[in-house]
Amino acid sequence: GAVVSQHPSRVICKSGTSVKIECRSLDFQATTMFWYRQFPKQSLMLMATSNEGSKATYEQGVEKDKFLINHASLTLSTLTVTSAHPEDSSFYICSALSGTLRQETQYFGPGTRLLVL
Amino acid sequence: GQSLEQPSEVTAVEGAIVQINCTYQTSGFYGLSWYQQHDGGAPTFLSYNGLDGLEETGRFSSFLSRSDSYGYLLLQELQMKDSASYFCAVYLAGNRDDKIIFGKGTRLHILP
Numbered sequence: 001g002a003v004v005s006q007h008p009s010r011v012i013c014k015s016g017t018s019v020k021i022e023c024r025s026l027d028f029q030a031t032t033m034f035w036y037r038q039f040p041k042q043s044l045m046l047m048a049t050s051n052e053g054s055k056a057t058y059e060q061g062v063e064k065d066k067f068l069i070n071h072a073s074l075t076l077s078t079l080t081v082t083s084a085h086p087e088d089s090s091f092y093i094c095s096a097l098s099g100t101l102r103q104e105t106q107y108f109g110p111g112t113r114l115l116v117l
Numbered sequence: 118g119q120s121l122e123q124p125s126e127v128t129a130v131e132g133a134i135v136q137i138n139c140t141y142q143t144s145g146f147y148g149l150s151w152y153q154q155h156d157g158g159a160p161t162f163l164s165y166n167g168l169d170g171l172e173e174t175g176r177f178s179s180f181l182s183r184s185d186s187y188g189y190l191l192l193q194e195l196q197m198k199d200s201a202s203y204f205c206a207v208y209l210a211g212n213r214d215d216k217i218i219f220g221k222g223t224r225l226h227i228l229p
Contacts (some may be wrong), residue, residue: 057214
């Protein structure tokens, strides 16, 4: 299957700093990438849908100014958690697909575990 | 709003069969999928049902009834490595983008 990578896999930062997470599709061009957040023992919550070259579509309740998403190329999307606080500590997972959800399955990255002290 | 219901936990014995149910109330529904997630890992895709009926992939089968807004995942010949969380997820058509919404997950415990 297709390969999606995320970097970093784990990050610990101080409260108030910003953290950038990269999501790359390694062997296909991802027209769409999704960003999810998962708290311990809970479900994956869709944060935003990112299409290459256009603004991300955020889910209700997700602050677009806090979670900055950039999908500058067909193989890279970044999520920046600005002014991170301890309540932002979570498992952030991206997924990517090369077509539309009606045509393709989405491929998940391995996730980034963020701990804000 | 959108909602998905699945049991929070299920326990079964190694070698047995287990069924995990999922009911949903959504708008724009066009498909149901199942994902497996081991502790600390990312979800992995198991199956997709776009039409009513049963889809079989090895030891795993998935069923969908659109009229009942209901689906299930059937795991046969359970193995210890099947201990994981299983999420049902619905595919929803949007004005701009389609998206997938996940259920809360079912933790499957397998006893030797």
